[in-house]
């Protein structure tokens with residue numbers, strides 16, 4: 160008995176010594192898989208309200224072999240800006256992509272350009288959604304804007320031409336990723352970004368998933384019929400509500416009723432089923448690429464990262480889509496597998512943000528993180544050694560004032576237990592929409608995790624408001640967001 164305790168202690172000590180030291184070994188390969196809008200509520204291992212319905216065995220398997228981050232957030236919940244942040248490790252106001260469809264200055268340092276310059280073979284396949292062509296990559300094949308699910312067209316470096324492929328987009332992207340890995344130069348490590356289009360609207364799938372959930376009732380979120388009673392005007396104003404979903408975004412049936420809640424419930428069933436079917440085929444492709452690493456004998460020295468550019472409302476607050484700083488939209492999945500370094504099946508609950516992705520990739524490749532990057536390396540977290548002074552709040556800013564779906568511009572901070580949001584309501588020259596009256600929201604996440612009760616004006620929270628405002632001002636200063 161004593162002997163076995165001793166062995167466990169020694170084994171633990173050896174693990175700690177080996178994992179917390181910064182010893183550099185052979186440079187690892189890195190496979191970065193990014194999906195689109197894949198809410199943690201549609202991923203089995205996040206153990207969510209839909210865990211009986213969600214089928215993501217391959218992503219779950221990655222988590223079982225690696226580390227699941229339970230508190231990872233984007234800093235601007237919309238596609239192109241989050242992608243620019245993921246690449247550059249910088250906030251929107253530093254990388255210049257505040258909104259959709261803005262030019263991306265591809266002379267900026269990115270995870271790919273830093274690794275490429277240090278001798279990595281680099282490539283990106285799939286959804287890019289930035290206006291300039293990929294830079295810092297040896298090879299790329301990226302979708303034209305959002306791309307389409309069937310017979311997608313990709314921009315390719317040869318003659319800067321557009322090439323159409325037959326089939327389902329994520330099957331094609333997975334194939335491209337595997338071809339790159341297979342035909343790589345064996346004397347160099349690789350960094351490949353595999354960017355799936357799923358699960359973006361118009362929420363589609365292919366066989367055999369197209370008939371999943373057909374006769375099933377999918378559980379509704381508790382706040383599906385939210386009336387926004389104890390919230391600011393921003394939630395009341397937005398057109399993110401399921402009963403307002405348009406046919407161009409998603410072809411669906413509607414009820415002939417004036418009852419908003421009944422309509423919402425009816426649309427929700429069609430929407431959530433389409434979303435989960437899209438997640439099924441996404442997961443299949445994640446499995447395909449990860450299994451390929453093993454087949455090629457590369458799984459021991461390849462770090463696999465799975466994430467999505469932001470979250471997505473799956474009927475919470477009656478919403479679809481993203482944009483808001485509310486958790487369902489702000490939270491990103493993040494799962495990292497690093498054989499021999501990460502303790503399998505571990506869960507990390509530190510506050511992590513998409514500004515951390517590029518610094519982490521650069522650090523785990525054994526390179527120096529450029530000073531201009533604003534995030535932190537997650538390497539110590541992966542090794543189970545979170546620094547004592549790790550961040551205690553995340554600063555967020557959504558700039559796209561009222562553009563598509565009528566969400567007012569806002570900024571705020573999220574800590575472990577509170578979320579303070581300021582809807583400053585100005586367009587800042589980025590959109591043509593008129594200002595909206597400024598307003599604040601404060602949520603006590605411990606007692607109100609679904610963010611239903613704005614307690615900003617409650618005298619009991621006056622001290623918290625002051626502390627959070629001070630913290631927010633410090634972060635604005637720290638990240639140099641002065642506009």
Ligand SMILES: [Ca+2]
Nearest residue numbers: 195196238468
């Ligand atoms: Ca997205």
